[in-house]
Amino acid sequence: MYETNNLYSKSCCDYAQTNVRPLKPDEHFESIAPQIEVFVMVELDFWSPTSEQFASSNRYIIVLTNYLTKCVIAKAVPRNTVQITTEFTVETSLTTTELGPNLGSVVSSCSTVTQASTECSPSYLMFGRKIRLAFDSACPIVPIQKASDYLHHLDRYCRITLQVARVNIIQQQQLTKRR
Known part of the structure; x- marks a missing residue:
């Protein structure tokens, strides 16, 4: 019975003109190229x-x-x-x-x-804030007194950099979830 009604409704001219079933396009949308200028x-x-x-x-x-x-x-x-x-x-x-x-x-x-x-x-x-210029340092400059202190300061810098990267990744993930 359902098949008969479906065939009958498709044969009707008014139905065929006004009730077109929407179909999704098969291809993916093209992404917008980022601006490089x-x-x-x-x-x-x-x-x-x-x-x-x-x-x-x-x-x-x-x-x-x-x-x-x-x-x-x-x-x-x-x-x-x-x-x-x-x-x-x-x-x-x-x-x-x-x-x-x-x-x-x-x-x-x-x-x-x-x-x-x-x-x-x-x-x-x-x-609404002090401007950050390109030549401003992101981290304060740490003077190294002895050559043996270099490894200690390098480890400290790596830990700080990884911590900042993790915080930025978490913030970007939260922003993406909100969208």
Whole structure:
């Protein structure tokens, strides 16, 4: 009886048009290739209009954040238009100046120096913590007085490194379980 009803319902034109059985695709989905370019980690955004106008009637703040170097560049602008955004992008990131190879260190020092007006650095305002630079050491430097102490410090370093690796693995596993 079930087979007869099933054949009858499949022969009906209305049923065949509206009730198509979903089928899973046989192939696997293709994974997305990771980004390998440096400037993929750059974000450009406007802060919403401020309640107070600045001296030159600038109401918006355009912020360029490089997540790779943790560099933040901000500028007050009067409007949030495409033309102003393009000019800001060309001025800050695309134009080469006479500083040449020293430009990165100059920008880094400007992002990390404490400003007199706010008493904190621009990167602290953006991230809410002291910036970690590439040349900062992850562990404190331990002076070795004698050559025989080298093995002791090497063992200590290996234990600390393994402990940090275990903690990171556990955190990543917990994050994966939540997803």
